[in-house]
Amino acid sequence: MNSEATAPVIPHWIDGAERVSAGGRTAPVHNPATGEVAARVALANADEIDAAVASAQRGFQTWSRYSVAKRQTVLFAFRELLNARRGELAEIITAEHGKVLSDAMGEIMRGQEVVELACGFPHLTKGAYSENASSGIDVYSIKQPLGVVAIISPFNFPAMVPMWFFPVAIAAGNAVVLKPSEKDPSAALWIARLWAEAGLPDGVFTVLQGDRAAVDGLLESPVVQAVSFVGSTPIAQYIYETASRTGKRVQALGGAKNHMMVLPDADLDLVADQAVNAGYGAAGERCMAVSVVLAVEPVADALIEKIAERIQKLRIGNGAGDADGEPDMGPLITGEHRDRVAGYVDIAERDGGRIVVDGRGCTVEGHEDGFWFGPTLIDDLPTTSRAYQEEIFGPVLQVIRVSTFQEGLDLINSGRFGNGTAIFTNDGGAARRFQHEVQVGMIGINVPIPVPVAYHSFGGWKASLFGDAKAYGVHGFDFFTREKAVTSRWLDPAAHGGIDLGFPQNS
Ligand code: NAD
Numbered sequence: 110m111n112s113e114a115t116a117p118v119i120p121h122w123i124d125g126a127e128r129v130s131a132g133g134r135t136a137p138v139h140n141p142a143t144g145e146v147a148a149r150v151a152l153a154n155a156d157e158i159d160a161a162v163a164s165a166q167r168g169f170q171t172w173s174r175y176s177v178a179k180r181q182t183v184l185f186a187f188r189e190l191l192n193a194r195r196g197e198l199a200e201i202i203t204a205e206h207g208k209v210l211s212d213a214m215g216e217i218m219r220g221q222e223v224v225e226l227a228c229g230f231p232h233l234t235k236g237a238y239s240e241n242a243s244s245g246i247d248v249y250s251i252k253q254p255l256g257v258v259a260i261i262s263p264f265n266f267p268a269m270v271p272m273w274f275f276p277v278a279i280a281a282g283n284a285v286v287l288k289p290s291e292k293d294p295s296a297a298l299w300i301a302r303l304w305a306e307a308g309l310p311d312g313v314f315t316v317l318q319g320d321r322a323a324v325d326g327l328l329e330s331p332v333v334q335a336v337s338f339v340g341s342t343p344i345a346q347y348i349y350e351t352a353s354r355t356g357k358r359v360q361a362l363g364g365a366k367n368h369m370m371v372l373p374d375a376d377l378d379l380v381a382d383q384a385v386n387a388g389y390g391a392a393g394e395r396c397m398a399v400s401v402v403l404a405v406e407p408v409a410d411a412l413i414e415k416i417a418e419r420i421q422k423l424r425i426g427n428g429a430g431d432a433d434g435e436p437d438m439g440p441l442i443t444g445e446h447r448d449r450v451a452g453y454v455d456i457a458e459r460d461g462g463r464i465v466v467d468g469r470g471c472t473v474e475g476h477e478d479g480f481w482f483g484p485t486l487i488d489d490l491p492t493t494s495r496a497y498q499e500e501i502f503g504p505v506l507q508v509i510r511v512s513t514f515q516e517g518l519d520l521i522n523s524g525r526f527g528n529g530t531a532i533f534t535n536d537g538g539a540a541r542r543f544q545h546e547v548q549v550g551m552i553g554i555n556v557p558i559p560v561p562v563a564y565h566s567f568g569g570w571k572a573s574l575f576g577d578a579k580a581y582g583v584h585g586f587d588f589f590t591r592e593k594a595v596t597s598r599w600l601d602p603a604a605h606g607g608i609d610l611g612f613p614q615n616s
Pocket residue numbers: 261262263264265266270288289290291319320321324325339340341342344345347362363364365395396500502528569573
């Protein structure tokens with residue numbers, strides 16, 4: 110086991126090489142399944158922030174001059190390398206995040222979809238041309254990259270969330286500075302090495318490790334033109350306000366509290382399976398996890414029984430697998446976060462919630478120091494409780510009973526978040542009304558985790574997204590380019606029109 114003092118230091122990636130200052134600030138990176146400090150991550154200082162941004166600026170000068178064909182070659186090479194070596198990345202994710210290996214592979218595959226979308230960038234960045242818009246005048250618009258852009262990502266998808274943004278940003282000709290979560294920083298470094306192998310010039314993909322100081326350095330830098338942030342709502346709001354004030358383009362995706370509405374006509378076995386998958390997968394550390402099942406009566410009792418029966422059979426353990434194979438669910442990210450989740454279950458209990466299955470105090474034999482929290486199911490929680498109103502981000506599912514579809518819809522719409530939601534029913538009319546009236550950005554109809562495919566865009570409403578652009582898809586290309594409109598006339602010496610001080614009119 111590494112002691113805090115002997116743990117290796119995870120460096121930045123600046124100018125095509127690892128960089129770390131001797132004696133600089135660091136933070137511990139745990140293996141959540143064992144609780145050990147596996148490494149320490151460098152926390153950027155002012156010199157490193159400056160070096161990262163300056164290198165990215167040089168990278169942009171080079172990269173933005175690459176032809177479309179040459180850029181595409183690098184993107185395809187990255188895709189091929191990632192396909193060949195994604196198992197290595199999955200192991201890194203599991204070791205630092207804790208999620209089971211197949212789930213780590215799943216996040217890589219969803220990120221790879223965006224790389225594949227980005228490989229087709231010429232179609233999405235090609236602009237438009239209007240010949241002879243006015244007599245002898247052509248008008249066309251071209252899409253150009255912004256320059257240096259920053260991506261600030263959360264711990265829960267150390268590969269997929271950065272991949273929502275950087276393939277599109279790089280394809281469009283920008284240089285990226287990625288500030289990953291300090292809790293699982295190694296995936297970003299591995300990705301940087303892969304880009305270098307794919308032939309991306311130095312400085313086009315930079316990894317700046319760090320905490321708030323690194324984020325603030327990027328927000329204050331006049332070189333950084335845009336910020337894509339994903340994380341909790343209070344920080345998303347801070348990023349949105351600060352980046353806007355410093356004149357940057359910004360999209361800041363925040364937290365969530367996703368409801369799954371179950372109508373009485375739904376197949377309850379199907380619903381119970383899906384509620385368990387969506388509530389407890391990745392130990393509930395997903396922004397699209399289902400955290401509330403809205404049971405339209407009279408289904409609640411039967412549904413609770415089916416969910417409870419299923420979750421009691423879930424196997425909790427080291428995400429990397431053990432003698433019995435891969436478990437269903439790994440640990441939480443840190444001991445602090447585990448205690449926070451437990452605190453919410455305490456609040457639910459104090460506020461009158463009935464704890465049907467209690468995950469507090471869960472341990473795994475042989476790994477007693479891991480950050481374990483068992484699947485938890487709560488019934489009868491008043492909607493006035495903080496445990497209902499706030500995001501818990503752990504394996505805690507709450508069942509709220511409502512009498513009618515309308516009551517359920519109103520409850521969803523009264524919430525402050527608007528990331529994802531789902532309805533389970535065989536009634537097409539009800540599903541259609543739900544789709545039309547619910548105030549949420551991503552909706553599943555009999556689909557519990559409706560993360561859109563790469564060519565549709567990802568993003569919530571209300572306190573789940575600050576800014577106007579969602580991630581990837583057409584929104585992504587709009588975000589990472591700016592349009593220039595050109596009005597052009599090649600003078601015909603026989604008919605140039607002479608002097609006229611009036612405002613240009615079409616003819
Ligand atoms: P977080 O907000 O704590 O951290 C996100 C990033 O912000 C990290 O890189 C972190 O270093 C940085 N950061 C933290 N505190 C900061 C501060 N005071 N000033 C500046 N930067 C700061 O989020 P997290 O715990 O890493 O991730 C979990 C959260 O992310 C959950 O709320 C989850 O819902 C959300 N999330 C949302 C989406 C989405 O698509 N809407 C996707 C994934 C995760």
